Amino acid sequence: MAGPLKRIALFGATGSIGASTLDVVARHPDRFVVDALTAHSKVDDLVALCARFRPRVAAVADAAHYAALRDALAAADLPTQAMAGHEALAEIAADAHNDTVVAAIVGAAGVASTLAAASAGKRLLLANKESVVLAGELLMAAVAAGAATLVPIDSEHNAIFQCLPHRGGNADARDASVRRIVLTASGGPFRGWSRERLAGVTPEQACAHPNWSMGRKISVDSASLMNKGLEVIEAHHLFGVGTERIEVVVHPQSTIHSLVEYVDGSMLAQLGQPDMRTTLAVGLGWPERIEAGVAPLDLVAIGRLDFETPDSAAFPALGLAFEALRAGGSTPAVLNAANEIAVSAFLQRRLAFLGIPALIERTMERLPHLPSASLADRLAADAEARRVAASLLATMADATVRPA
Numbered sequence: 158m159a160g161p162l163k164r165i166a167l168f169g170a171t172g173s174i175g176a177s178t179l180d181v182v183a184r185h186p187d188r189f190v191v192d193a194l195t196a197h198s199k200v201d202d203l204v205a206l207c208a209r210f211r212p213r214v215a216a217v218a219d220a221a222h223y224a225a226l227r228d229a230l231a232a233a234d235l236p237t238q239a240m241a242g243h244e245a246l247a248e249i250a251a252d253a254h255n256d257t258v259v260a261a262i263v264g265a266a267g268v269a270s271t272l273a274a275a276s277a278g279k280r281l282l283l284a285n286k287e288s289v290v291l292a293g294e295l296l297m298a299a300v301a302a303g304a305a306t307l308v309p310i311d312s313e314h315n316a317i318f319q320c321l322p323h324r325g326g327n328a329d330a331r332d333a334s335v336r337r338i339v340l341t342a343s344g345g346p347f348r349g350w351s352r353e354r355l356a357g358v359t360p361e362q363a364c365a366h367p368n369w370s371m372g373r374k375i376s377v378d379s380a381s382l383m384n385k386g387l388e389v390i391e392a393h394h395l396f397g398v399g400t401e402r403i404e405v406v407v408h409p410q411s412t413i414h415s416l417v418e419y420v421d422g423s424m425l426a427q428l429g430q431p432d433m434r435t436t437l438a439v440g441l442g443w444p445e446r447i448e449a450g451v452a453p454l455d456l457v458a459i460g461r462l463d464f465e466t467p468d469s470a471a472f473p474a475l476g477l478a479f480e481a482l483r484a485g486g487s488t489p490a491v492l493n494a495a496n497e498i499a500v501s502a503f504l505q506r507r508l509a510f511l512g513i514p515a516l517i518e519r520t521m522e523r524l525p526h527l528p529s530a531s532l533a534d535r536l537a538a539d540a541e542a543r544r545v546a547a548s549l550l551a552t553m554a555d556a557t558v559r560p561a
């Protein structure tokens with residue numbers, strides 16, 4: 158018996174996590190219906206998804222694409238209502254027509270809809286890690302105030318979620334039985350590379366992850382280890398652990414997705430294929446386990462599990478993230494915003510790979526630490542960091558840009 162239908166609002170439907178979500182949802186028509194789908198600007202892709210899943214509403218964050226969306230939905234003879242703009246996205250996230258929100262927008266742009274879903278007490282499947290880095294304290298307060306259920310959709314945090322004790326539906330590492338959490342990192346496509354070798358890498362190389370197929374921004378973050386840095390900050394907020402209780406270990410096979418160590422010396426790990434459909438099935442079905450379409454692990458074929466210490470000299474982004482988390486206040490928002498500018502410039506070949514952590518570090522040095530607490534303060538820090546990073550980028554470009 159599947160119980161009452163869950164009504165899904167999927168933010169970032171046209172992305173990689175969006176596709177994995179819809180793959181799992183389509184396997185369970187007796188459990189899930191799609192209430193809302195959103196994208197940034199890819200109207201054709203969004204309308205194709207609407208034709209397949211027939212949601213009540215579809216929205217583009219970029220309001221310039223509203224008319225195209227409305228007309229394409231009408232031309233396809235779909236009953237789906239068109240909406241546009243970030244306020245519309247936040248409205249959909251809070252709408253009582255849906256009970257389950259998948260937050261899979263890339264970047265800090267996802268923060269308003271993520272917070273709205275938490276405040277409205279939804280089951281929140283949270284992939285949009287940048288919004289946690291930007292406003293983690295506010296998000297956790299909104300989850301508590303709205304009595305939302307938060308299931309992390311990062312394979313590492315989802316693994317920790319599965320291994321931790323649960324309180325009121327949410328995982329909590331503050332339990333006295335928990336000693337620490339261990340985040341595993343694949344090491345990305347450049348694991349073992351020297352700084353000299355890293356100097357000339359291209360966006361194509363950075364986006365060719367050895368284990369995971371993901372969007373371009375998170376692929377670059379994985380290659381620079383900033384992804385792990387963002388995940389450390391995310392773990393701190395989601396599970397209530399300080400930096401001294403978070404360890405990062407490189408595990409090239411990406412089979413163990415993360416671990417929790419208990420005071421009795423036990424370590425619990427979650428293992429699985431590097432396929433986000435497992436993670437999404439946990440989020441969609443929890444506490445039930447549902448079919449995800451993922452092949453079973455063949456332990457004998459995997460053969461061995463290796464572990465290494467991260468190379469913090471070649472990949473300074475991880476250390477910068479720990480530094481930002483220790484500083485607190487506005488600094489993680491500055492780190493995240495500078496990283497978004499740096500990754501975008503790298504993907505456009507306006508900044509070399511090693512320029513990514515350099516630009517973030519310079520932006521962090523330029524901006525004062527503000528013990529900001531409100532969302533307005535955090536968004537102001539985010540905007541200022543983007544402005545400073547963009548102007549620093551102009552001064553750095555000559556020294557760091559590489560030919561295509």
Ligand SMILES: NC(=O)c1ccc[n+]([C@@H]2O[C@H](COP(=O)([O-])OP(=O)(O)OC[C@H]3O[C@@H](n4cnc5c(N)ncnc54)[C@H](OP(=O)(O)O)[C@@H]3O)[C@@H](O)[C@H]2O)c1
Pocket residue numbers: 168169170171172173174175195196197198199200218219260261262263264266267284285286287310311312369370371372373374375433
């Ligand atoms: N991919 C993974 O395996 C994975 C794993 C763990 C966590 N995550 C996290 O999940 C999030 C999504 O990652 P992804 O790999 O799925 O990204 P992606 O493939 O690049 O997709 C991003 C989605 O967000 C939309 N979007 C982009 N900019 C937006 C904006 N300014 N406002 C509203 N929507 C916007 C895109 O719409 P358009 O298509 O119209 O541009 C698209 O639907 C990221 O935070 C990432 O760190 C991803």
